[in-house]
Amino acid sequence: MKNNRGLVVLGGQWGDEGKGRIVDALAKDFKAVVRFQGGNNAGHSLHIGEQSVVLHLIPCGIMRPDKICVIGNGVVLDPEVLFAEMALLESHGIKCSPNNLKIAKNAHIIFPFHKLLDAQREEGAHNFIGTTKRGIGPCYEDKVARFGIMACDLLSKEILSKKLSSVFHERRLSIDMESLLMKALAYGDRLRPYLCDAGEVIEDILKKGESVLFEGAQGTLLDVDHGTYPYVTSSNCVAAQASVGSGVGMKWLDEVWLVSKAYCTRVGEGPFFTEVSAQEQDHFRKVGFEFGATTGRPRRCGWLDLNALKYAVRINGATGLVLTKVDILSDLSDLKVGIGYRSKNHKNLGFMDALELHMQGHTIDVEYLDLPPMDKMPESVNKFSDLPRSAQKICELIEKHAEVAVKLISFGPKRGQELLLSAC
Ligand code: IMP
Ligand code: MG
Numbered sequence: 001m002k003n004n005r006g007l008v009v010l011g012g013q014w015g016d017e018g019k020g021r022i023v024d025a026l027a028k029d030f031k032a033v034v035r036f037q038g039g040n041n042a043g044h045s046l047h048i049g050e051q052s053v054v055l056h057l058i059p060c061g062i063m064r065p066d067k068i069c070v071i072g073n074g075v076v077l078d079p080e081v082l083f084a085e086m087a088l089l090e091s092h093g094i095k096c097s098p099n100n101l102k103i104a105k106n107a108h109i110i111f112p113f114h115k116l117l118d119a120q121r122e123e124g125a126h127n128f129i130g131t132t133k134r135g136i137g138p139c140y141e142d143k144v145a146r147f148g149i150m151a152c153d154l155l156s157k158e159i160l161s162k163k164l165s166s167v168f169h170e171r172r173l174s175i176d177m178e179s180l181l182m183k184a185l186a187y188g189d190r191l192r193p194y195l196c197d198a199g200e201v202i203e204d205i206l207k208k209g210e211s212v213l214f215e216g217a218q219g220t221l222l223d224v225d226h227g228t229y230p231y232v233t234s235s236n237c238v239a240a241q242a243s244v245g246s247g248v249g250m251k252w253l254d255e256v257w258l259v260s261k262a263y264c265t266r267v268g269e270g271p272f273f274t275e276v277s278a279q280e281q282d283h284f285r286k287v288g289f290e291f292g293a294t295t296g297r298p299r300r301c302g303w304l305d306l307n308a309l310k311y312a313v314r315i316n317g318a319t320g321l322v323l324t325k326v327d328i329l330s331d332l333s334d335l336k337v338g339i340g341y342r343s344k345n346h347k348n349l350g351f352m353d354a355l356e357l358h359m360q361g362h363t364i365d366v367e368y369l370d371l372p373p374m375d376k377m378p379e380s381v382n383k384f385s386d387l388p389r390s391a392q393k394i395c396e397l398i399e400k401h402a403e404v405a406v407k408l409i410s411f412g413p414k415r416g417q418e419l420l421l422s423a424c
Contacts, residue, residue: 012313026213035071038217046415076139136235145170258404310401372390
């Protein structure tokens, strides 16, 4: 990585592309790692040596003691989860302190009533999205409606009582405000040393000539503007959000790497054009361990969708692609890659148009390319030609159809099981 530059690493599908382990691998060459959207709806699984940790809120850079981790203003923060995650990390010998963890004072806070509202809405008959029930949507709603509560509001009893009264009024809540207030103030005391102007902290690092990695959560197709609305999360997950959600000007963000699995998965409801039959999903679930890292739900599985990926490359202005979980395709007797969509009356449909037709009740047919079954991954992979032929072919197809260069490939869950094809 060139000096004083920002690299954004984010999901090119519906999340769970393996961003966490990629951020962990790349972080060694960066000074800081920044989360800029979402909250603990994310689940980043890391397998380092003998240790396995799932991080939901703290940036994956925390696994390296010399990195500064920043939770930006675009994140919605549940203090209960934050402190539990810090304790979990501590039990693994990883210490979080105000020296290596910085939190934007203007990040919005998730309260227990947000989780309750999220769950109640999911249990109702309308608007079933299949959320993680972590209170993410309701917290962002309060933020946009301008009665949200920021981390710095937890530092003053006077301000917090006023703001809580306002949310209680707007939301017509009838729960005990006093106990909520006292609990939130106690969290405020613990948060105080971590709070800062995150954008300033990040820019100082960049100005010193160091590089910063921006760690996306969820994925492009879950973006509230560009995803499969309404089956999306409540934040922008795309690259531009790295600037908005961290308070750093766009001039610092010059590389965007999109992470994609060699197949597709999604958790929750919503369109998924290359989804396969229940029987075929079994292989992906068993071998690829496709169960939600946050909720444990089985993920829906299907073939790599290059039309959707092409869309994600464009929306994010991706400068590179990271292909993960290539190894999971070995042992499949049938191997396919989706390269286009058509419907009864239309050929060569783009992702957006296909989505619109699908929402109107039309069937979207996917055009597939069949590939020869993929050989097992060799013991060691040091160069592109070490990869099984079908894995090489998938990379070529990505470059041709999605119009992006494959920069990094991972072929196992452990740190080190990745091949860098081109430096960032
Ligand atoms: P919410 O973000 O909890 O509101 O959930 C909205 C949708 O996004 C649901 O379909 C969730 O399953 C999905 N989702 C949220 N976070 C993640 C993630 O980190 N990985 C995969 N799917 C996610
Ligand atoms: Mg995940």
